[in-house]
Amino acid sequence: MNQYVIRPVRGDEWKKVKELRIAALNDPAAPVAFLETVEEAEGRSDEFWQGRAEGGSHGRAARQFVAEGPGGEWVGSVTVLVEESGTTDIFDRVIEQDQGHLVGVFVRPDQRGTGLTERLFEAALEWVWSLEAPALERARLFVHEDNARAAGFYRRFGFEATGNVVPVPTDPSAQEREYVLQRLAVV
Template sequence: MGLGSSIGRMEYVIRGQRVDEWREVKELRLAGLLDEAAPIAFLETYENALARPDAFWQERAERAAAGVEVKGFVAEDGDGRWVGSVTVLVEVPGGAVEFASQAKVPQGHLVGVYIRPEARGAGLGEKLFAAAMEWAFALEEPRLERVRLYVHERNGRAETLYRRCGFVRTGHTLPADVGGLEVEMAVERP
């Protein structure tokens, strides 16, 4: 069941991603990769993503819908069109590293944050993050101690959203592939 919210005059539903929604996963990801902030916000290019076979997108949707090591959340408008998404990766010490550094404690890692321009600025990002963090902190095994993310030091728009959602800089940074630094931000378990 999804969480409904009315922002402005538009009605949105925030919910977990479903396994059969690979076409929507692909379409929203490609839209995000065309965004002006994409070079500093995402680790892949539009061209690389576009060239991926359907099987890649099907597997990605299946993993994010399962909610075991990964859980995807989406925001839909009143017509069922996806207007935003965020994905939670579950990271444990000694586990696989998808991005950045090895987890020192069980934690969530938010990735794939994107909100279409027409849906920005009205609180939708906060609602997506609330759903993702509620799921992450409700896990019993592993019990996550924090949720982190990385933001490029020049992506002020994204960092502003993350701060509104309670994330603070941890002091840990990584060199970004596009120059500059990726800054770790985190929220500790409430």
């Protein structure tokens, strides 16, 4: 497992960002894991993917982490969006406090259960907790009500359900449930 490096994407790696996202959207769990379809992703321009890679590579607004194998292959990813108080989130709800929002969690099926997801989350949260001015005191994510496998992982990692639910934008009869991890106080 140590042969994999967890690191932020680089701005020029847009082709790999696109390939991994399309692989994620082709996964059988994609309908309950992502708010985007493979058709939507495949229809996006190269400029879109270039902007996504660039935006996830530096700065405070977002950071995408990948698990890279010894041959350069990408086997997993997680992205953190920084949500600022007073703005609206992806569900058009007003953000009440500055926080990190983990999205786009994916590990290729042959690497699941190997510890890579934990390592991706550790890197993402280390970055979230390192931010200053203002510091972020919590990280959150949303999980589809039918994605029990993901919800179980998030709970084992320390995330707790808040009771807040939002309708899935593509299927208002389904719900996304919010999970939160509070920053531990430093003593």
